[in-house]
Amino acid sequence: MPKFTKKTNNPMKFFIDTANLDQIKEAQDLGVLDGVTTNPSLMAKEGIKGQNNILKHYVDICNITTGDVSAEVIATDFDGMVKEGEILADLHERIVVKIPMIKDGIKAIKYFSDKGIRTNCTLVFSAGQALLAAKAGATYVSPFVGRLDDVSTDGIRLIEEIRVIYDNYAYETQILAASVRHPMHIIQCAQIGADVITAPLSAIMSLLNHPLTDKGLAQFLEDAKK
DSSP: OOOOOOOOSSOOEEEEEOOOHHHHHHHHHHTOOOEEEOOHHHHHHTTOOSHHHHHHHHHHHHHHOSSEEEEEOOOOSHHHHHHHHHHHHHHOTTEEEEEESSHHHHHHHHHHHHTTOOEEEEEEOSHHHHHHHHHHTOSEEEEBHHHHHHTTOOHHHHHHHHHHHHHHHTOOOEEEEBSOOSHHHHHHHHHHTOSEEEEOHHHHHHTTOOHHHHHHHHHHHHHHHO
């Protein structure tokens, strides 16, 4: 059982990890959505191709949700990330520029931080990487829980390590647990003190389900007929 370490009055945020507008709207209508994360792979999955169409799609997402929307750069060099990131940030006030955890990525995060542009440092797999991202001024850091589990490494343990480090030094960077696959990932991230989880709609909706709830409701309805 993970130990709860985070002490805050701020509620945990739920982001949906998709570029599907219908799923985003469904999550928004549920009343628990706090934001959206996307990436080029998710855009391609929805058949969104070409820069102009991708940029328009980001704006469409921002017009559905009331929370932050992470939009990822494709470039891997400093100048390219800065150029793409500034274009993305100009699209909408809710856009957060998603930057990969690489050397030039850290430089870009520092650049954007100094400019007041919010960032999400993605593809984080170690506490050291998360520390660098916080030092550079990232708004969010995205450790990939599920992908670590896939290689027999404890993804939830990484969330705990980052939580302790950030709390030790009062870093304001928010821990955004990514690659969340199922409802127990969500519960464990909440127990350990992640600021945000991003997950498919199916994982979020699975939190609704319990066989005893179904059984109890069926009994209530049966009794009501009597």
